[in-house]
Amino acid sequence: MNSYLICGDIGGTKTLMRAVVMKDHACETCLERRYDSQAYDDFDDVLNDFLQHLPGVPEVVCLAIAGPVTAQQVALTNLSWHISAQHIQQQFSIPAVRIMNDFEAVAYSIEILSNDDLVTLQTGNPRPNSTRVVLGAGTGMGVAWLINGVNGTTVLATEAGHIDFAPTNTLQIALLDYLGIRYGHVSIERILSGQGLVDLFHFLQEDSLKLGRTGNKQPVVNDAATVTRLAFEQQHPVAMQTLEHFSEIYGAYAGNLALAGLCHGGVYIAGGIAPRILRILQQSGFTSAFQNKGRFRTLMQTIPIHVIVNNKAGLLGAEYVASQMLSSTANTHTGQ
Numbered sequence: 001m002n003s004y005l006i007c008g009d010i011g012g013t014k015t016l017m018r019a020v021v022m023k024d025h026a027c028e029t030c031l032e033r034r035y036d037s038q039a040y041d042d043f044d045d046v047l048n049d050f051l052q053h054l055p056g057v058p059e060v061v062c063l064a065i066a067g068p069v070t071a072q073q074v075a076l077t078n079l080s081w082h083i084s085a086q087h088i089q090q091q092f093s094i095p096a097v098r099i100m101n102d103f104e105a106v107a108y109s110i111e112i113l114s115n116d117d118l119v120t121l122q123t124g125n126p127r128p129n130s131t132r133v134v135l136g137a138g139t140g141m142g143v144a145w146l147i148n149g150v151n152g153t154t155v156l157a158t159e160a161g162h163i164d165f166a167p168t169n170t171l172q173i174a175l176l177d178y179l180g181i182r183y184g185h186v187s188i189e190r191i192l193s194g195q196g197l198v199d200l201f202h203f204l205q206e207d208s209l210k211l212g213r214t215g216n217k218q219p220v221v222n223d224a225a226t227v228t229r230l231a232f233e234q235q236h237p238v239a240m241q242t243l244e245h246f247s248e249i250y251g252a253y254a255g256n257l258a259l260a261g262l263c264h265g266g267v268y269i270a271g272g273i274a275p276r277i278l279r280i281l282q283q284s285g286f287t288s289a290f291q292n293k294g295r296f297r298t299l300m301q302t303i304p305i306h307v308i309v310n311n312k313a314g315l316l317g318a319e320y321v322a323s324q325m326l327s328s329t330a331n332t333h334t335g336q
């Protein structure tokens with residue numbers, strides 16, 4: 001039998017698993033499954049199910065996980081799972097297991113994405129060998145840097161989704177106060193995430209009720225998909241405003257990260273939400289908020305911004321790393 005690997009992208013909402021067979025140095029997917037993360041008590045149950053559909057034990061497993069990885073262990077930020085590489089290795093008798101942050105994996109995918117996987121919001125003036133950043137709102141907010149040096153590209157995992165929300169106008173200051181009462185610390189993830197979109201809708205709904213701008217019959221909104229449906233299908237004014245403010249805050253935050261790393265190589269917007277609100281990102285204040293950095297406006301106009309519309313970028317990055325692991329295992333066996 002040919003050797004095979006398993007890669008996974010594990011988030012607070014969904015878990016994507018893929019098994020890949022290596023044949024003559026080429027990869028061929030032999031199984032792919034999507035799991036609802038919240039329907040499982042722990043990751044062992046998911047892996048158990050996935051392995052049952054495969055003809056043996058994989059040589060390599062590489063998992064991209066939404067949480068801070070330390071010593072090859074991670075407690076997911078928005079799910080009660082704890083995942084340890086050593087535990088998986090022992091429990092499932094898998095020779096090599098690696099875990100990494102999910103946005104670290106998205107960063108690895110950047111080099112292998114095709115043009116069709118990207119929609120450009122700002123062409124800018126990309127400079128080769130410059131720093132790049134990937135960020136994305138989904139269940140949470142993930143961020144990773146790609147830094148170029150003499151030995152090629154280094155990917156740096158971060159927890160920059162948990163840095164403070166920096167309001168830029170009076171409405172956003174009121175939003176900070178509103179969320180502060182609810183959460184205490186208002187990280188940017190409290191807004192730029194699925195739950196954040198819902199909270200932003202409720203904040204604007206209350207504001208509009210106070211001002212007497214809306215009637216008594218209000219839609220009930222418990223999830224982010226309802227906000228986008230109300231905006232796109234019914235042109236609901238509060239839902240439309242929600243997406244516009246979300247987009248502005250997203251652009252300002254992406255601009256902050258671009259400045260922090262002086263990302264002349266480009267900014268890549270990933271995560272599950274961006275492709276679903278793409279036309280809002282293209283039309284509304286995303287790019288102007290990105291550029292709105294005072295004396296650095298002209299510099300901000302030179303930084304390329306792309307949206308990653310391939311919703312399997314994290315899986316692709318994990319597959320890339322797993323295939324490298326498999327090749328190095330094969331080279332060790334053949335003494336190369």
Ligand SMILES: Nc1ncnc2c1ncn2[C@@H]1O[C@H](COP(=O)(O)OP(=O)(O)OP(=O)(O)O)[C@@H](O)[C@H]1O
Pocket residue numbers: 010011012013014015066078102137138139140141142193194195197223224225226228229271272273276
């Ligand atoms: N149509 C939609 N419009 C806006 N948001 C949506 C829509 N559908 C789903 N979402 C939100 O997207 C989020 C899931 O994003 P994603 O697909 O990136 O999941 P994930 O990879 O499990 O998340 P993470 O990696 O951040 O833990 C959920 O919060 C969900 O409410």
